Amino acid sequence: MSSYKIPVIPGDGIGPEVITEGKKVMEAAAELFQFDISWIDFDIGAERYIKTGKLIEEEELKELSRYKAIYLGAVGDPKVKPGILEKGILLKIRFYFDQYINLRPIKLLKGVETPIKNKKPEDINFLVIRENTEDFYVGIGGRVERGKSKQELELARDLYSIKFGLDIEHDADEIAYQIGVISKEGARRVIEYAFERSMERRKNLSSVDKANVLSDIYGFWRDVFGEVSKGYPDVETSFYFVDAITMWFVKNPEWFDVIVTPNMFGDIITDLGAMIQGGMGLAPGGNINPSGTSMFEPIHGSAPKYKGKNVSNPIATIWAGSMILETLGEKKAAKTILDAIEENLSQRVALTRDLGGDSTTKEVGDAIVRMMKNIEQK
Structure with missing residues (x-):
């Protein structure tokens, strides 16, 4: 036993x-x-x-x-x-x-009402896989008042160690900044996990980002996704911007099977997902x-x-x-x-x-x- x-x-x-x-x-x-x-x-x-x-x-x-x-x-x-x-x-x-x-x-479980009109349990059944340790949630940022400032910032992970040395000079009353970090190793492992889960299901994987505006950090995410996808030729893939996918969650949730996304966007869209499956409870x-x-x-x-x-x-x-x-x-x-x-x-x-x-x-x-x-x- x-x-x-x-x-x-x-x-x-x-x-x-x-x-x-x-x-x-x-x-x-x-x-x-x-x-x-x-x-x-x-x-x-x-x-x-x-x-x-x-x-x-x-x-x-x-x-x-x-x-x-x-x-x-x-x-x-x-x-x-x-x-x-x-x-x-x-x-x-x-x-x-x-x-x-x-x-x-x-x-969406049987017996639960979704706020989306005419959608049934067979229409709402997907996984969101959110990268959980990087992006803008790494906790690197600060506030700086007018003038000059030096900031020494460090990020230590099992995968890597990063140090940022910032020389800041500005004439605004005060500024705040936040640094997001995505590493190739960190993105690859969660994307590979998402591909493996999609192979167990309907072989359909969607990636979510905001590469049209934040092109450096999320364009990098897309590049890693593209590299990993070469090892999974049987999986159908698609890209969505985060603002667009919130629309499609509501209009056509049946389109989705497995979704992989960086940390911040995953935090946002999973709360929406909770609502369309019947609520936080x-x-x-x-x-x-x-x-x-x-x-x-x-x-x-x-x-x-x-x-x-x-x-x-x-x-x-x-x-x-x-x-x-x-x-x-x-x-x-x-x-x-x-x-x-x-x-x-x-x-x-x-x-x-x-x-x-x-x-x-x-x-x-x-x-x-x-x-x-x-x-x-x-």
């Missing part, structure tokens, strides 16, 4: 509530498919930061590195200045473990290092105003748990969880307020467990 240890960061706001339901469903799957799960809880988040000033410690990162998949609830609290928790916890985990792939399934995501430690989470925030009310939708978190099991090799269990989610939605057994129901967070988790058992008995 296989046994898995999974570290859990319940986090803030509704995070602990939705994680409880995710764990419940995964434990039920483990019982049905005869493997063991044990949980390792990490007290990381806003509450600890407010009390102690600690974000995530080096010893905690080393401990997390022993495992293949981390289960995250949500991080964020209005009592903490925006950006502190995101940079000090989420981005630090992504960069430390080189989770260079952000994987977002955009799939249904949207899971994975921060993936195929050969290291990955992290799976709902893409929604911590929603602190709903904390403790037992009304939040846990489906995105439960779906993220399914993605964990798929990563661990328990593919049948992972599929059964997703099938049970869809059956619950299509039969409207237990739905939270965002889906037009009045069920509690706990009732949704319980219903999905029952559905799993029914599916396995058929």
